[in-house]
Amino acid sequence: MRSICRLIFWIIGWKIVGELPKDKKYIIIVAPHTSNRDFLICLCARYIVGVKVHFLAKSQLFFFPLGLILKAIGGAPVDRSRKGNQVEKVVELFRTRDELRLGLAPEGTRSPVVRWKEGFYHIACEAKIPIVMLGPDYSTKEIRIREPFWPTGDINHDFPQIIAYFRTIKGYRPKEIPDYRPKAH
Numbered sequence: 001m002r003s004i005c006r007l008i009f010w011i012i013g014w015k016i017v018g019e020l021p022k023d024k025k026y027i028i029i030v031a032p033h034t035s036n037r038d039f040l041i042c043l044c045a046r047y048i049v050g051v052k053v054h055f056l057a058k059s060q061l062f063f064f065p066l067g068l069i070l071k072a073i074g075g076a077p078v079d080r081s082r083k084g085n086q087v088e089k090v091v092e093l094f095r096t097r098d099e100l101r102l103g104l105a106p107e108g109t110r111s112p113v114v115r116w117k118e119g120f121y122h123i124a125c126e127a128k129i130p131i132v133m134l135g136p137d138y139s140t141k142e143i144r145i146r147e148p149f150w151p152t153g154d155i156n157h158d159f160p161q162i163i164a165y166f167r168t169i170k171g172y173r174p175k176e177i178p179d180y181r182p183k184a185h
Helices: 002-012 037-049 066-072 086-096 119-127 155-166
Strands: 015-017 025-030 054-058 075-078 100-104 131-137 142-145
Touching: 002 037, 015 037, 025 119, 037 131, 037 142, 066 075, 086 100, 086 119, 119 131, 119 155, 131 155
Parallel strands: 015 142, 025 100, 025 131, 054 075, 054 100
Antiparallel strands: 131 142
16 A cells, blocks of 8 residues: 555655654644545555554544445544543543554634634643644645644643644645634633
8 A cells, every 4th residue: 555655646746744753652633624635645645654543533424335444544433513521532542552643633624714623732731642743735745744742731832833833834725724712611
């Protein structure tokens, strides 16, 4: 599969800039998420770098036979309509596994959003793991991978830095990366 994905990247003119860490546990946040193409490009990149990355996707995608394929390549369904302890469930996965690399789209959708979901940040803090920022930049045809970012626990300090990185990456469709606004309680 690695050779096939390398050939695909060569044909379409894409390259990978940066590398995933050797750590056994981290969260990868992928943005901007503007097209279904993002998944295919990132899946090819995953095979090229040779690192098993699991990912969460909306449960509506896990119908037969697509669900079998998604699970086989590391996908797990998430019911986005159910609120509650999703962060705690994922933190527990990180605590109980020796190795877990998990990819998430902080926007939670391909559509424009007014604020990003913060779950990935809280997972990283509670599980004491780094965040790896990865963006498919269609303007340069690069998968850009930033070195691991260790959250400080101060979301008001860290989140603007994360947002600033992703503002340098151009998605397939133009999409504004929103400013960080603390969640109203």
